[in-house]
Amino acid sequence: MAEMTYLEAINLGISEEMARDEKVVIFGEDVGGDKGGVFGVTKGLAAKYGDNRCFNTPLTEGLIGGLAVGLGVMGYRAIGEFQFADYILPATNQILSEARTMRYRTKGDWTAPIVYRTPYGGGVRGGLYHSQSTEKIFAGQPGLRVVTPSNPYDAKGMIKAAIRSDDPVIFYEHKRLYRLLKAEVPTDDYIVPIDKANVVREGSDITVISYGMMLQYAISAAEKLAKEGIDAEVVDVRSLYPLDRETLVNAAKKTGKILLVTEDNKEGSIMSEIAAMISEDALFDLDAPIKRLAGPDAPSMGYSLTLEREFLVNEDQVIEAMIELAEY
Amino acid sequence: MKTLKKSGLSKEEMIQAYYEVKRGRRLDERLWQLTRIGKTSFNISGQGAEVAQVAMAMAFEHDKDIFLPYYRDMTACLVWGMTSKDIILGSFGKDADPSSHGRQMPNHYGSKEHNIVSFASTVSTQMPLATGVAYAAQLEGKDYIALTTTGEGSANQGEVQEAMNFAGVKKLPVIFVVENNNYAISVPIEEQYANENMSDRAHGYGFEGITVDGNDFTEVYLTFKKAVKDARSGKGPKLIELKVYRLTSHSADDDQTIYRSKEDIEKMKESDPIDVFEKQLIDEGYLTQADMDKMDEEIRAEIDKATDEAEAMPDSAPESLLDEVYAK
Ligand SMILES: Cc1ncc(C[n+]2csc(CCOP(=O)(O)OP(=O)(O)O)c2C)c(N)n1
Numbered sequence: 001m002a003e004m005t006y007l008e009a010i011n012l013g014i015s016e017e018m019a020r021d022e023k024v025v026i027f028g029e030d031v032g033g034d035k036g037g038v039f040g041v042t043k044g045l046a047a048k049y050g051d052n053r054c055f056n057t058p059l060t061e062g063l064i065g066g067l068a069v070g071l072g073v074m075g076y077r078a079i080g081e082f083q084f085a086d087y088i089l090p091a092t093n094q095i096l097s098e099a100r101t102m103r104y105r106t107k108g109d110w111t112a113p114i115v116y117r118t119p120y121g122g123g124v125r126g127g128l129y130h131s132q133s134t135e136k137i138f139a140g141q142p143g144l145r146v147v148t149p150s151n152p153y154d155a156k157g158m159i160k161a162a163i164r165s166d167d168p169v170i171f172y173e174h175k176r177l178y179r180l181l182k183a184e185v186p187t188d189d190y191i192v193p194i195d196k197a198n199v200v201r202e203g204s205d206i207t208v209i210s211y212g213m214m215l216q217y218a219i220s221a222a223e224k225l226a227k228e229g230i231d232a233e234v235v236d237v238r239s240l241y242p243l244d245r246e247t248l249v250n251a252a253k254k255t256g257k258i259l260l261v262t263e264d265n266k267e268g269s270i271m272s273e274i275a276a277m278i279s280e281d282a283l284f285d286l287d288a289p290i291k292r293l294a295g296p297d298a299p300s301m302g303y304s305l306t307l308e309r310e311f312l313v314n315e316d317q318v319i320e321a322m323i324e325l326a327e328y
Numbered sequence: 329m330k331t332l333k334k335s336g337l338s339k340e341e342m343i344q345a346y347y348e349v350k351r352g353r354r355l356d357e358r359l360w361q362l363t364r365i366g367k368t369s370f371n372i373s374g375q376g377a378e379v380a381q382v383a384m385a386m387a388f389e390h391d392k393d394i395f396l397p398y399y400r401d402m403t404a405c406l407v408w409g410m411t412s413k414d415i416i417l418g419s420f421g422k423d424a425d426p427s428s429h430g431r432q433m434p435n436h437y438g439s440k441e442h443n444i445v446s447f448a449s450t451v452s453t454q455m456p457l458a459t460g461v462a463y464a465a466q467l468e469g470k471d472y473i474a475l476t477t478t479g480e481g482s483a484n485q486g487e488v489q490e491a492m493n494f495a496g497v498k499k500l501p502v503i504f505v506v507e508n509n510n511y512a513i514s515v516p517i518e519e520q521y522a523n524e525n526m527s528d529r530a531h532g533y534g535f536e537g538i539t540v541d542g543n544d545f546t547e548v549y550l551t552f553k554k555a556v557k558d559a560r561s562g563k564g565p566k567l568i569e570l571k572v573y574r575l576t577s578h579s580a581d582d583d584q585t586i587y588r589s590k591e592d593i594e595k596m597k598e599s600d601p602i603d604v605f606e607k608q609l610i611d612e613g614y615l616t617q618a619d620m621d622k623m624d625e626e627i628r629a630e631i632d633k634a635t636d637e638a639e640a641m642p643d644s645a646p647e648s649l650l651d652e653v654y655a656k
Contacts, residue, residue: 029481035514035587056515059451059481087450090485125369127433129449298649304421304430310646 002187007178009152009185010041010117013159014079016189018049021077024163025053028064028081028117032056038083039119039178061087065094065116069102069168072112077163085120085134085172092137099168100143114168115159119175120148121213121263123312127303133264133295138170139241139273146241147194148172150215152183154238157192165194172240174212181216195239197247203233206325207251208318209274210261211237217315218261221322230326240270248274249281256287257325261318266294288328293321329604330546332612337386337549342614345382345545346605347623352378352403353602354627355412358635359419359434363580367639368419371580372435374400376573377507379601380542382407384505384570387552388475394461395444396454396476399435400507404477409442412631416638423644430644451482455491455504462500462565473559477505480569481512481520483529492567496533499564503555504530506567507542509574514587530567542572543601545608575600 004012018024026042032055036043046054057064061082068078082088088095095116102112122131138146145167149155155173162169200215201222208218215236222232235251237243252258258278260271275290293313295301301311332342356375362368374381377400385407388395395401395408402415414426418437421430427438428446438446445461447454458476465472478488483506495502506526510517523529530537540551548570555566573596577584584593609615615623 029512030514032519033514033587038513038581056519058484058520059479059512059515060484060486062486089450090487125433127428127436127449128431130433296650298653302421302431302644302649303428303433304423304644306643306646307421307430307649310649 001184003182004152004185005179006149006152006155006173006181007039007041009156010159010173011043011045012185012187013156014042014163015045015048017160017163018045018053022053023075024077024079025071026079026081027055027057027067029057029059029083031081037081039175041117041173042081061091062094065091066098068114068116069094069098069112072114073102073110077113077115079115079117079163082116082118084130085118086129086132088116088118088134095138095144095168095170096141100141103167104143111166112168113166115162115171116168117171117173119178120172121174121176122301122308123176123213125303125305125308128300132300133262133269135170135172135240136264136269139270141241143168144241145169145194145239146172147239148174148212149192149238150174150177150212150236152181152185154192154198156185157190158194158238161191161194164191169194172212176213177216195242195244197238197244198236199233199247199251200236201232201234203231203255205231205255206257206259206322207233207235207255208259208261208322209235209237209248209251211240212263214261214263214313214318217313217318221315221319225319225322230322232322237270237274243274243277245277245281249278252278253282253285256285257328258286258290259293259321259325260290261293261313262295263313264295265297266292267297269294288325291321291325293317329541329544332546332608332614335546335549339614341386342609345386346609346615346620347627348382348403348407349378349602349605350624351412351627351630352381352406354624355406355415355631356402358416358631360580362419362635368434370434371419372399372578373576374402376509376575376596376601377542377570378403379545379605380507380548380570380572383545383548384552387549387556388473390443392472393443394472394474396447396458396461396474397437397444398447398451398454398478398482400479401477402435402437405437405439405444408444410437410439410444411634413634413638414439416634417641420638420641421643422638422641423648424641452478452485452488454478455488458502458504459491459495459500462495462502463498465501466498471560472501473556474502475505476502477507479512480506480508480517480526481515483526484521492530492533492565495565496535499562501559501562502565503552503559504565504567506569507572508569509572511574511578511588513578513582525569527567527569535565535567537567537569539569539571542570543599543604545605573599573601
């Protein structure tokens with residue numbers, strides 16, 4: 001075990017997989033050389049595994065999307081980095097038209113075992129284009145997996161599982177978590193499944209379902225409210241698509257009172273789908289209407305601090321919503 | 329290097345050019361200062377490109393030609409009509425910021441009033457827009473031109489090729505510019521493209537491409553003067569590559585000493601294009617050192633005043649986050 005950040009955990013996970021399997025390669029803008037990515041996630045990998053296996057691409061997301069598929073069909077396990085989740089958009093055609101359907105359209109003859117990694121999320125004064133939650137664009141696209149870890153242990157275990165997966169996986173990394181969270185992480189080989197939600201805290205009064213940075217607020221809020229007699233179950237979605245229906249619905253049934261928290265816009269988010277699943281499978285177990293706490297339906301947060309704060313859900317709002325639900 | 333006399337500009341125009349160059353440098357220095365003392369949180373500069381940007385921008389008619397810039401073009405935007413205060417308002421993310429009213433990060437210049445179209449952070453997405461602007465001119469039989477700029481890394485995006493192709497097919501009045509400063513964050517040109525000059529690409533789209541030394545004021549000015557004349561008279565687009573320096577790190581979030589050698593950085597700083605330009609101005613009798621010092625003082629006073637005024641302006645009202653998501 002070693003104490004490490006979310007960022008270091010991802011770096012270690014990738015490094016272990018590159019050591020284990022020489023078919024693992026990683027690339028993207030600024031990813032190679034000594035820079036090791038704009039956030040430093042790939043730092044040291046070029047020195048360790050050579051410039052052929054950890055390299056810079058030109059500033060071309062469309063290429064990053066398709067290069068990974070080409071390598072994938074030839075038996076490589078390609079990891080393509082998009083510098084920010086907002087900048088996946090030029091590669092959307094490659095991801096949706098090529099990566100997503102390779103297995104299906106050949107009934108498994110060809111596959112695209114790819115990880116597309118990308119930092120996402122707000123709260124870093126990034127304005128519109130360095131804050132967006134683009135995960136909803138890739139949800140509801142069968143053939144793709146969309147995942148996001150919310151702590152260093154999962155970060156390492158899930159990136160390893162994503163690299164070993166035979167499916168194309170979009171691996172979202174919350175950029176505020178990169179250096180915010182530190183935790184004990186095993187330095188030996190383990191994986192965390194990329195198709196399972198995780199009950200992080202057992203509780204009997206209400207259920208809070210979230211992921212990424214917002215999940216951290218939910219955990220902290222739950223600990224605070226426990227002292228005031230509200231016992232919350234907290235679930236980390238982790239696998240944003242496909243969703244782990246069983247775990248999510250069971251956690252909902254358990255308390256009958258559900259709060260869904262996302263940093264994304266309220267309408268059309270991952271949470272909308274979770275709400276639909278719960279109402280299909282557990283409507284008669286509910287003791288209150290399903291409640292969503294989310295960003296407003298503005299395109300994204302503004303750069304100005306007043307506009308960024310107005311957009312982002314904060315811990316106080318989570319606490320308030322939890323109390324309201326408990327009292328319903 | 330061509331003499332300044334050869335530009336054909338009057339003494340007054342040449343002195344104005346120097347004022348714009350120097351103002352661009354001093355204003356950018358102020359933006360860095362504000363970042364360092366924690367009053368603003370981000371900056372990205374055009375230091376090293378001021379001479380080229382002024383020579384470029386002076387070849388256009390700012391009350392009718394449309395500029396679709398990228399984030400290093402502050403100095404060109406000043407020539408187009410934006411004020412120091414406009415720029416600083418953007419840095420503070422104030423509501424009165426004409427570029428985005430505090431919604432985008434600093435350095436995303438735009439001004440409806442001055443024919444400067446707003447641009448996204450997603451690099452080079454403004455290039456297809458520029459063809460749309462130029463097509464509108466063609467449809468209406470008007471003689472305005474679109475000028476659009478980007479970096480050499482960003483010029484590799486698929487959208488740039490799509491834009492140039494259409495501009496060539498329709499012989500549109502659009503001038504594409506690549507400000508080639510040798511680095512895309514940390515990625516050097518050798519890893520970005522394989523041809524000798526970026527401008528060679530124009531031939532593939534059926535129009536002329538030209539590479540110019542951005543330190544050579546007269547050469548840049550005359551190149552654009554001709555491009556403007558050609559575009560205005562229906563001869564179609566051009567691709568102009570400006571070889572410039574990037575004297576600073578990529579942005580306030582980057583440290584170029586990680587990926588560039590000390591000698592490389594020192595050598596570049598010694599050939600600051602403003603020093604070259606000043607020497608030419610003195611040698612050819614446009615200005616004396618004393619004139620320049622006096623001008624510098626005036627510029628500093630202008631920027632101090634603009635800073636105080638901009639800082640005193642109100643932040644965006646939180647509820648304005650939802651303004652203009654849709655037309656009313
Ligand atoms: C589509 C997209 N991908 C990535 C980024 C992140 N990014 C911002 S600037 C930059 C480098 C641009 O380099 P270049 O085009 O050479 O211009 P320069 O900054 O050197 O002037 C990158 C990768 C972005 N803004 N948009």
